[in-house]
Amino acid sequence: MSNAILTSRGLRKSYLSGDRRIEVLQGVNLAVAAGESVSIRGESGSGKSTLLNLLAGLDAPDAGTLEWAGAPAHADRRALFLGMVFQAFYLIPEIDALANVLMASRIVRSPGAAERARAADLLARVGLAERAAHLPAQLSGGERQRVAVARALMNSPKLLLADEPTGNLDEHTGDAVIALLLDLCRETGTALVLVTHNVAHAQKTNRQLFLREGVLADVRGSGFKVQG
Amino acid sequence: MPWYLYLALKQLFPSGRKFPFFTAISVLGVALGVMILIVATSVMGGFGQKIREMTVDTQGDVQVRAEGLIENPAALQAQLAAIPGVVATTPFAEGPVAVIFERKPQFPGMQGIDVNRVAGVVPIDRYIQHGSLADLDDDSIILGSQLALALGARVGDKVEVYSPLAFEKLKGNEVMLPRALRVVGYFEFGHQALDSSVVLVPLRAMQDLYGLGGAVHGINLKIAPGLDPDAMAAGINAAFPRAAHLHARSWIEINQDFLFVLQFERNMMFFLLMFIVVVAAFSVTSSLLIAVVRKTREIGLLGALGGKPRQVAACFCFQGFFIGVTGTAVGFALGFGVLAARDDIIGLFMKLTQSEAALVRFYQFRHLPRYSDPAYMIAIIVCAIVISTLAGLLPAWRAAKLKPVEALHSE
Numbered sequence: 001m002s003n004a005i006l007t008s009r010g011l012r013k014s015y016l017s018g019d020r021r022i023e024v025l026q027g028v029n030l031a032v033a034a035g036e037s038v039s040i041r042g043e044s045g046s047g048k049s050t051l052l053n054l055l056a057g058l059d060a061p062d063a064g065t066l067e068w069a070g071a072p073a074h075a076d077r078r079a080l081f082l083g084m085v086f087q088a089f090y091l092i093p094e095i096d097a098l099a100n101v102l103m104a105s106r107i108v109r110s111p112g113a114a115e116r117a118r119a120a121d122l123l124a125r126v127g128l129a130e131r132a133a134h135l136p137a138q139l140s141g142g143e144r145q146r147v148a149v150a151r152a153l154m155n156s157p158k159l160l161l162a163d164e165p166t167g168n169l170d171e172h173t174g175d176a177v178i179a180l181l182l183d184l185c186r187e188t189g190t191a192l193v194l195v196t197h198n199v200a201h202a203q204k205t206n207r208q209l210f211l212r213e214g215v216l217a218d219v220r221g222s223g224f225k226v227q228g
Numbered sequence: 229m230p231w232y233l234y235l236a237l238k239q240l241f242p243s244g245r246k247f248p249f250f251t252a253i254s255v256l257g258v259a260l261g262v263m264i265l266i267v268a269t270s271v272m273g274g275f276g277q278k279i280r281e282m283t284v285d286t287q288g289d290v291q292v293r294a295e296g297l298i299e300n301p302a303a304l305q306a307q308l309a310a311i312p313g314v315v316a317t318t319p320f321a322e323g324p325v326a327v328i329f330e331r332k333p334q335f336p337g338m339q340g341i342d343v344n345r346v347a348g349v350v351p352i353d354r355y356i357q358h359g360s361l362a363d364l365d366d367d368s369i370i371l372g373s374q375l376a377l378a379l380g381a382r383v384g385d386k387v388e389v390y391s392p393l394a395f396e397k398l399k400g401n402e403v404m405l406p407r408a409l410r411v412v413g414y415f416e417f418g419h420q421a422l423d424s425s426v427v428l429v430p431l432r433a434m435q436d437l438y439g440l441g442g443a444v445h446g447i448n449l450k451i452a453p454g455l456d457p458d459a460m461a462a463g464i465n466a467a468f469p470r471a472a473h474l475h476a477r478s479w480i481e482i483n484q485d486f487l488f489v490l491q492f493e494r495n496m497m498f499f500l501l502m503f504i505v506v507v508a509a510f511s512v513t514s515s516l517l518i519a520v521v522r523k524t525r526e527i528g529l530l531g532a533l534g535g536k537p538r539q540v541a542a543c544f545c546f547q548g549f550f551i552g553v554t555g556t557a558v559g560f561a562l563g564f565g566v567l568a569a570r571d572d573i574i575g576l577f578m579k580l581t582q583s584e585a586a587l588v589r590f591y592q593f594r595h596l597p598r599y600s601d602p603a604y605m606i607a608i609i610v611c612a613i614v615i616s617t618l619a620g621l622l623p624a625w626r627a628a629k630l631k632p633v634e635a636l637h638s639e
Contacts, residue, residue, distance in 0.1 A: 049637070058532055058633040079534025086636065090529040092235070094242035106231040107534045135243060 005191045006032040011064035026214030037192040039202035042211035048195045082159040083152030087167035089144040091136040098132040104154040122150035142173035159191045232543035255555045257508035262559025269604045274597030288349045288448030289457045295473040297443035316348035319444040321434040326390040329379040336425045340434020349450040359413020369409035373416040374424035391437035509619035516623035528635025541628035548620020552613040570596045
């Protein structure tokens with residue numbers, strides 16, 4: 001894929017569990033194009049989160065290579081290259097919603113008027129313009145996740161990695177968050193890798209993948225095609 | 229503002245909270261330690277200052293002695309007075325005597341002073357409680373207040389004074405009768421050792437009692453304000469030939485052992501009280517460590533957002549530094565507040581415990597002295613801030629050590 005935003009080749013990861021070594025990922029190959037949305041499903045413990053951590057550069061693979069926009073992935077590029085959304089939101093409780101969104105920018109550089117305007121705009125786009133001055137404790141679960149989505153998009157990333165973003169939300173709120181996530185990615189041309197258990201949410205992405213026995217497979221109709 | 233300082237301030241002063249309780253407790257811990265340090269070192273410094281003043285007031289700035297007696301004190305005084313920086317001179321003779329009143333003996337040191345010149349060098353008048361130097365003649369004596377109490381002698385009573393010269397006379401089968409001296413006053417330096425073991429007589433009376441003729445034991449000098457007594461003593465020693473067998477010493481050199489003890493006592497108190505700040509710093513460490521554990525996932529998130537371990541460490545280190553700076557500032561305000569109200573506090577304490585008489589009797593003060601040595605104040609500021617900042621290091625190190633991927637998925 002020539003315009004690949006994310007390319008992984010032969011990613012392997014294993015863990016020691018007692019005396020036993022568990023091979024969680026056994027050579028994951030994945031290519032995500034700019035603006036493409038990809039979902040990854042899999043059984044609990046199949047290694048979805050492990051894979052997402054590797055793709056985000058938060059963890060190092062035992063073997064394999066990872067490229068972001070054609071260049072080797074490096075932690076120093078992460079802040080500007082990708083955004084992340086987590087199941088547990090991870091908002092900073094001492095600061096309000098607007099400051100939480102701005103935090104992503106603040107880590108890269110001191111925010112100016114343009115960044116503040118963008119953060120406010122993002123909050124408005126996730127439907128929380130009126131809640132900008134509220135602390136996370138004053139927001140509902142769905143609202144918190146929407147703030148997290150806005151934060152993930154703050155630095156205009158090329159890629160957004162979402163790790164079960166609806167896991168802590170009720171079905172209705174979860175649907176709304178996924179719709180918002182997909183809409184925003186489509187609008188901004190951001191590629192999305194969505195890890196989810198929810199089939200309906202997965203079906204809304206451009207491509208559905210399934211992680212089984214440490215290998216990614218493409219879900220097409222009733223069968224699987226191993227990604228190569 | 230860098231994000232780690234911004235976040236540190238937000239963790240210290242969370243948005244939406246009117247009163248940052250946890251921060252206030254940590255700041256108060258450091259502040260109390262600093263306050264106690266300031267009060268204790270300032271009061272100790274005040275006592276030290278008083279004792280130094282009293283020492284200079286009784287001995288002069290520089291003392292010149294010969295190997296034996298100074299046979300011609302007037303000539304030497306004239307030579308000394310000609311040295312630049314010497315303001316005044318006064319001769320003295322001294323030695324132990326036995327003082328007996330109504331069969332009660334005491335064995336003080338007797339100081340023979342030149343009544344006409346002594347005030348130019350040492351302000352003894354300031355310490356005389358009853359009577360004055362002008363009342364002193366060849367047949368009178370001024371007693372230390374505690375000695376007078378021990379003897380039971382009052383103004384107007386006559387005490388008998390025996391000199392060691394009497395033993396010399398006995399060798400030649402001569403009997404030297406005691407000298408009867410009338411008590412004309414008491415002095416009180418506020419120092420137990422001086423007030424209980426010194427008596428003052430005119431120089432001529434002392435010369436008679438010790439058989440000195442016109443000789444004296446030494447000459448006390450007053451030097452111009454601002455001059456260094458040690459340097460002046462060294463200058464005087466250099467001005468006289470070795471053959472003169474004269475030796476000038478400053479009051480600092482004469483009392484160096486005592487001054488060392490005073491300084492040592494003060495340093496020890498500073499050292500021991502600094503542990504209060506150390507204990508407060510441990511509570512800062514403890515609360516920051518709890519914060520690190522509580523915020524493990526947030527720390528993981530900061531790493532995931534691109535924050536570097538050293539920046540995460542700086543966030544917690546800064547909190548320790550901030551608590552140290554604020555605690556020190558509050559401690560200074562409290563400390564100087566307590567010092568300003570020290571006499572009222574002592575007054576209230578004495579009223580509550582009905583101990584005013586005891587306090588005055590044993591400690592000779594109604595007003596607590598105070599001297600806040602700038603060197604100590606700077607040491608307190610530096611130590612409190614450094615210790616508090618160090619208190620943030622362990623939590624900072626733990627936070628920096630957390631790997632984002634593990635922190636994000638911690639339970």
